[in-house]
Amino acid sequence: MLQIGKSFEAELSECTDGDTAVFTINGKEYKTRFLYIDTPESTRMKEAFGPEAAQYTCSFLKQGDITLELAVAAYSINTIAFLPGFG
Template sequence: MKKLLLVCMLFAISVVSLQANTREEAELVKCVDGDTTHLKVGNEVLKVRYLAIDTPEYTKEKEPYGKEASECVCKLLSEADKIELEYDDGSEKTDKYGRTLAWVYADDRLVQMELVQQGLAEVKYIYGDYAYTDDLQKAQKAAQADKLNIWSNQSYEEKGAKEKAMLGIGGGVLLIVAGLLFAKNKSQRKRMIKKGMRKISQNSKKH
């Protein structure tokens, strides 16, 4: 009997560990864009930010494929018989803006995966050990190889490159300022300024 109880307990623990992420049903309230939707859970309306992806803007700024990403999400959710949110144990439940972070399902289809597979979303903002990151990254590589939508030209990738270049330029400026204000001697000041100028020059060419 004791052995049987032990086996049952171990089985129960294994099931719980496999189903650690919490799911709850939701209703569509408002489509916003490709990675944000207003959903009602119980009596509460949540502004849900889709975990682990980023889609082109289609609210204040109209970016290429932003419309397609928004329409894809809205179609999936509006036609679904059941919408569910899954909260990842590896993530905070809300972001710094108070938006709910979750995996979103439309009739058991993971919306994040649908977007990434169609080349309408980039895998991004990975701040923890999320459940489906590896699968999303594999899907993204396939979409990139097939040059689907955001990966069909260089514009989306160039945007990321420009952001990195601007950060590099900012780092160069900081080095120069630090050299002028905090260098211990003339030699160190010259080295820091020279390094900062080189960094600015290198990233200006990329930009």
């Protein structure tokens, strides 16, 4: 079980948009919302610069190792919130 305040090594499973992605942590997938990062929407609703924000975030996430710190246990149904820590 993931604990608030702890850091976890993560592997990118799926890019969602500019401020959300799916990561595998300890063999389990977690839909993740990045705290303090807000980008235009690019999934259901397409906002100006949403696709560009999603593309930028996805390319950034693929560049190296990822460490995430759990900040909130449940942001919304099936989504947890992490402070991003990309190393």
